Amino acid sequence: MANWLGYQDVKLGRQVFGNTTPATLNILGRLNGSYVRLRQKPAELDQARHYKRLGYGTVCVEHDARSLKELQAGFQSAVADPSLSEPHGDNLDLLGERFPCCEVGRRIENPENLPGLPKILNAKFWPVIEGCVGNSVRIVDIECYRTIAPPPKANFEVYANWWHCDQRRSDLHKVFINISDVTLDDGPFSILSRKDTAQALSSEEFNGREDADFEVQDNFPDARWIQHVGPVGSILVGNTQLCLHRAGLPAPSRHRDILVISVVDAAEPSPGFDPAMFTPGYGQTSRYTNPRAYGVIQ
Numbered sequence: 001m002a003n004w005l006g007y008q009d010v011k012l013g014r015q016v017f018g019n020t021t022p023a024t025l026n027i028l029g030r031l032n033g034s035y036v037r038l039r040q041k042p043a044e045l046d047q048a049r050h051y052k053r054l055g056y057g058t059v060c061v062e063h064d065a066r067s068l069k070e071l072q073a074g075f076q077s078a079v080a081d082p083s084l085s086e087p088h089g090d091n092l093d094l095l096g097e098r099f100p101c102c103e104v105g106r107r108i109e110n111p112e113n114l115p116g117l118p119k120i121l122n123a124k125f126w127p128v129i130e131g132c133v134g135n136s137v138r139i140v141d142i143e144c145y146r147t148i149a150p151p152p153k154a155n156f157e158v159y160a161n162w163w164h165c166d167q168r169r170s171d172l173h174k175v176f177i178n179i180s181d182v183t184l185d186d187g188p189f190s191i192l193s194r195k196d197t198a199q200a201l202s203s204e205e206f207n208g209r210e211d212a213d214f215e216v217q218d219n220f221p222d223a224r225w226i227q228h229v230g231p232v233g234s235i236l237v238g239n240t241q242l243c244l245h246r247a248g249l250p251a252p253s254r255h256r257d258i259l260v261i262s263v264v265d266a267a268e269p270s271p272g273f274d275p276a277m278f279t280p281g282y283g284q285t286s287r288y289t290n291p292r293a294y295g296v297i298q
């Protein structure tokens with residue numbers, strides 16, 4: 001029964017909102033977003049208008065170079081230390097079975113402890129993010145991981161590298177910060193605009209995440225989308241509920257390091273970097289526990 005309801009919820013979300021996030025989570029997100037903007041009456045910057053229309057935007061923050069180096073060095077040592085990091089990826093069991101000596105990624109276990117991070121997420125950082133999103137936000141979760149070139153013969157999803165929406169509340173946004181220099185060869189994050197997401201879902205046989213390994217330029221040559229290439233510190237903000245997106249696959253022997261800050265629209269903004277404000281695992285608990293149980297429509 002719960003699965004049937006969940007399935008109908010996702011189906012309705014797809015029909016009404018043009019994404020694969022459940023209708024209830026689209027509605028809850030919209031309600032909170034409208035409440036926050038009603039309370040705050042923020043000035044509509046051009047950038048926020050673009051973000052609202054496209055569902056993503058890039059921003060520029062002048063990071064403190066020393067803190068960025070500190071963060072990178074902390075990440076490098078944590079990624080090499082099995083007591084501070086663990087394997088990252090989807091289908092890790094399958095991967096272990098078929099390619100026992102291959103690691104496709106590593107995830108830092110307590111990214112909030114990374115040195116340099118509080119100085120990166122500082123008082124200069126938040127106004128830029130909020131200017132892009134269009135209202136104030138509260139930080140809910142931090143993830144930090146490395147994605148590595150998978151074995152060429154892996155014909156299944158190894159880590160969020162097939163097009164999908166995250167299926168959480170639609171007032172959640174993700175701030176992606178490259179912490180290695182990312183070129184097209186390093187498997188950049190990619191995101192499709194809101195409109196093209198709806199278009200892809202209505203015009204294409206999109207049978208859910210398990211079946212979404214398509215190339216935008218082949219299937220939707222006119223679509224607006226972006227790949228998050230750029231040097232260490234480059235930032236892309238995206239609504240991963242409203243927009244199809246995916247992790248890119250690095251070319252053989254290459255990798256990409258990324259920091260992902262999840263934020264939610266909030267009338268009472270976070271006072272900055274305060275780990276007490278986090279809700280670790282928010283990504284998992286803020287959505288149905290097992291969206292894959294809904295069957296083909298995700």
Ligand SMILES: O=C(O)CCC(=O)C(=O)O
Nearest residue numbers: 160166189240246247248
């Ligand atoms: O690793 C990435 O580039 C994207 C992962 C993803 O799908 C997400 O954070 O929602």
Ligand SMILES: [Fe+2]
Nearest residue numbers: 160165166240
């Ligand atoms: Fe995702």
